[in-house]
Amino acid sequence: MKFDYILQLFSPKDKKFFPLFEKASANLLDVSKILIKALKTKDIGERDAYIKEIEQLEHKGDQITHDIFHELSSSFITPFDREDIHNLAAVVDDILDFIHGSAKRIQLYNLKQPSKAMVDLAELILQGNEQLHHGIMALKDLKNIEKVKEICVKINSIENLADDVFDTAVAKLFDEEKDAIELIRVKEILQNLETATDKCEDAANVLESIIVKYS
Amino acid sequence: MKFDYILQLFSPKDKKFFPLFEKASANLLDVSKILIKALKTKDIGERDAYIKEIEQLEHKGDQITHDIFHELSSSFITPFDREDIHNLAAVVDDILDFIHGSAKRIQLYNLKQPSKAMVDLAELILQGNEQLHHGIMALKDLKNIEKVKEICVKINSIENLADDVFDTAVAKLFDEEKDAIELIRVKEILQNLETATDKCEDAANVLESIIVKYS
Amino acid sequence: MKFDYILQLFSPKDKKFFPLFEKASANLLDVSKILIKALKTKDIGERDAYIKEIEQLEHKGDQITHDIFHELSSSFITPFDREDIHNLAAVVDDILDFIHGSAKRIQLYNLKQPSKAMVDLAELILQGNEQLHHGIMALKDLKNIEKVKEICVKINSIENLADDVFDTAVAKLFDEEKDAIELIRVKEILQNLETATDKCEDAANVLESIIVKYS
Numbered sequence: 001m002k003f004d005y006i007l008q009l010f011s012p013k014d015k016k017f018f019p020l021f022e023k024a025s026a027n028l029l030d031v032s033k034i035l036i037k038a039l040k041t042k043d044i045g046e047r048d049a050y051i052k053e054i055e056q057l058e059h060k061g062d063q064i065t066h067d068i069f070h071e072l073s074s075s076f077i078t079p080f081d082r083e084d085i086h087n088l089a090a091v092v093d094d095i096l097d098f099i100h101g102s103a104k105r106i107q108l109y110n111l112k113q114p115s116k117a118m119v120d121l122a123e124l125i126l127q128g129n130e131q132l133h134h135g136i137m138a139l140k141d142l143k144n145i146e147k148v149k150e151i152c153v154k155i156n157s158i159e160n161l162a163d164d165v166f167d168t169a170v171a172k173l174f175d176e177e178k179d180a181i182e183l184i185r186v187k188e189i190l191q192n193l194e195t196a197t198d199k200c201e202d203a204a205n206v207l208e209s210i211i212v213k214y215s
Numbered sequence: 216m217k218f219d220y221i222l223q224l225f226s227p228k229d230k231k232f233f234p235l236f237e238k239a240s241a242n243l244l245d246v247s248k249i250l251i252k253a254l255k256t257k258d259i260g261e262r263d264a265y266i267k268e269i270e271q272l273e274h275k276g277d278q279i280t281h282d283i284f285h286e287l288s289s290s291f292i293t294p295f296d297r298e299d300i301h302n303l304a305a306v307v308d309d310i311l312d313f314i315h316g317s318a319k320r321i322q323l324y325n326l327k328q329p330s331k332a333m334v335d336l337a338e339l340i341l342q343g344n345e346q347l348h349h350g351i352m353a354l355k356d357l358k359n360i361e362k363v364k365e366i367c368v369k370i371n372s373i374e375n376l377a378d379d380v381f382d383t384a385v386a387k388l389f390d391e392e393k394d395a396i397e398l399i400r401v402k403e404i405l406q407n408l409e410t411a412t413d414k415c416e417d418a419a420n421v422l423e424s425i426i427v428k429y430s
Numbered sequence: 431m432k433f434d435y436i437l438q439l440f441s442p443k444d445k446k447f448f449p450l451f452e453k454a455s456a457n458l459l460d461v462s463k464i465l466i467k468a469l470k471t472k473d474i475g476e477r478d479a480y481i482k483e484i485e486q487l488e489h490k491g492d493q494i495t496h497d498i499f500h501e502l503s504s505s506f507i508t509p510f511d512r513e514d515i516h517n518l519a520a521v522v523d524d525i526l527d528f529i530h531g532s533a534k535r536i537q538l539y540n541l542k543q544p545s546k547a548m549v550d551l552a553e554l555i556l557q558g559n560e561q562l563h564h565g566i567m568a569l570k571d572l573k574n575i576e577k578v579k580e581i582c583v584k585i586n587s588i589e590n591l592a593d594d595v596f597d598t599a600v601a602k603l604f605d606e607e608k609d610a611i612e613l614i615r616v617k618e619i620l621q622n623l624e625t626a627t628d629k630c631e632d633a634a635n636v637l638e639s640i641i642v643k644y645s
Contacts, residue, residue, distance in 0.1 A: 066420075069420070069423075069424060070423075070424075070427055072424075073423075073424040073425075073427040073428055074427050074428065104382075107386070108382055108385045108386045108389065109385075109389045110386065110389045110390060167534075167538060170538045170539075171537070171538045171540065174538065174539045174540045174611070174615070175540060177611075178611075180395030180396075180610035180611045180614070181389070181392075181393075181395045181398055181610075183611055183614070184395070184398070184399070184402075184614070185389070187614075205496075205499070208499075208500075208503075209499060209500075209502075209503040210503075212500055212503040212504050213503055213504065284635070284638075284639060285638075285642055287639075288638075288639045288640075288642040288643055289642050289643065319597075322601070323597060323600045323601045323604065324600075324604045325601065325604045325605060395610035395611075396604070396607075396608075396610045396613055399610070399613070399614070399617075400604070
């Protein structure tokens with residue numbers, strides 16, 4: 001019975017939730033790649049253009065989240081636990097918000113040049129979101145439970161790496177930076193990037209709580 | 216059947232939840248008006264008196280939230296989804312907390328004079344809370360579903376305006392303010408005010424998730 | 431029927447949830463005691479050793495939270511409301527995170543010497559967590575409902591005291607500290623400590639929402 005249940009969920013008949021989640025995690029991949037470009041370029045005009053793109057993808061992601069919540073509220077029957085659907089959509093939206101928040105602060109705070117640690121964190125965000133996208137795609141097939149578990153372990157390792165990058169960068173900042181306003185700029189952007197990886201770990205926890213019901 | 220359900224919910228027979236939500240959103244209106252006064256006055260004694268009033272209304276709001284949660288825990292039957300009631304109460308409490316947090320920081324941080332952007336944000340908070348209050352009152356009658364939808368659209372526009380005010384003010388701050396401690400003061404108060412409008416948008420999302428079930 | 435239900439919940443037969451919550455709140459006690467030691471010592475080597483211990487206990491706590499969520503996802507029948515179990519575990523984890531975050535910032539921010547207000551807050555955190563531990567243990571027996579209520583009142587008082595300590599310390603900081611980077615250090619550590627007591631109050635609210643169902 002449980003088997004039927006999950007088959008029904010991810011069979012091509014589920015035209016509602018799965019395609020929306022697939023769109024949401026693909027959008028996260030797009031935005032993560034642009035974030036790296038925005039942090040790496042030394043051309044301010046180019047950076048501003050990337051940040052504008054991130055803003056547009058954030059609006060797109062908001063719309064997808066909205067659509068998932070709308071489907072959830074208007075569906076009396078849902079493929080899996082309403083709470084899991086809600087939590088997964090909310091946490092994917094959180095990741096996007098912190099990526100967008102990082103990018104936006106570069107502009108608002110008038111940061112001269114993103115640091116190496118920021119690029120490193122953005123690359124870890126991309127890696128985490130790649131795993132998350134694979135994890136969401138893997139939910140399609142009951143045979144993938146072990147694969148999803150492995151993905152969750154990988155996301156946890158990525159978050160640990162991000163913690164290390166963040167800790168080292170913040171300690172160095174408080175050690176070396178004498179300009180308080182510059183310290184605020186860098187610290188808050190690092191914080192937003194690091195929180196994006198935390199949220200990715202939260203997403204892995206939701207995936208785990210979904211698969212544990214079928215294992 | 217759905218029709219009966221909503222009639223039962225908001226009929227004068229519902230002596231539990233609706234009057235509490237009405238009190239909660241009316242309290243938000245009161246506190247928003249006092250916040251504007253606190254930000255506009257140039258008399259420090261007067262400002263302190265307003266902030267004290269805000270603190271008292273925050274306690275009053277806490278009590279209302281507590282009463283809603285208490286009713287929710289002790290009621291086996293609720294007028295609409297338990298989760299919606301919980302989320303609406305929690306988010307109204309969040310709005311209040313961020314208004315209170317903004318006012319309190321003016322005192323704690325020893326801010327000399329609130330800026331024009333702070334007053335603008337407080338006025339947008341009041342506008343958002345007026346719409347929210349109308350939205351909650353409108354839930355009384357099934358005929359109002361379209362009206363509630365319009366209100367949610369208005370709250371979203373107000374939040375967008377608040378974003379613009381906030382972004383412009385923060386960019387100017389990092390451009391012009393050379394005193395790092397003053398920058399911290401202003402930045403954090405702006406941030407708290409802006410988050411209050413974000414929470415108002417979250418409240419609109421809960422209203423939407425309620426009405427979508429009856430439309 | 432309700433009576434049987436709660437007896438079943440906290441009888442020695444519940445080998446799943448109760449022992450995990452007991453472990454989680456006992457872990458909070460341990461970590462709170464070490465936090466006080468870390469803040470009181472003037473020996474940097476000793477402080478670093480305490481902070482390392484806090485980090486280890488934070489990992490231990492994460493594992494306990496993970497076990498509770500795992501049990502919750504894999505159990506079709508739960509002793510009490512799934513949401514209450516989830517919320518209690520999440521909020522205990524939050525308390526731990528903010529204690530850990532406070533300790534970690536001492537190192538990362540290269541704080542010279544914790545202030546008296548920090549020690550006072552840590553002592554209030556310990557008091558709050560002692561009450562929380564008693565509250566969780568008291569859930570074992572239906573006769574303890576009044577006792578749990580009293581504990582929740584005590585936790586609220588402790589949080590109010592923490593608010594006063596925090597407000598006084600932050601106001602003094604903005605009044606007296608001229609070094610902006612030092613102000614950031616102290617302000618953020620105070621904020622993390624104070625938030626730990628807020629989360630303890632949130633935990634009391636979950637306890638209340640559990641017992642109200644049986645009173």
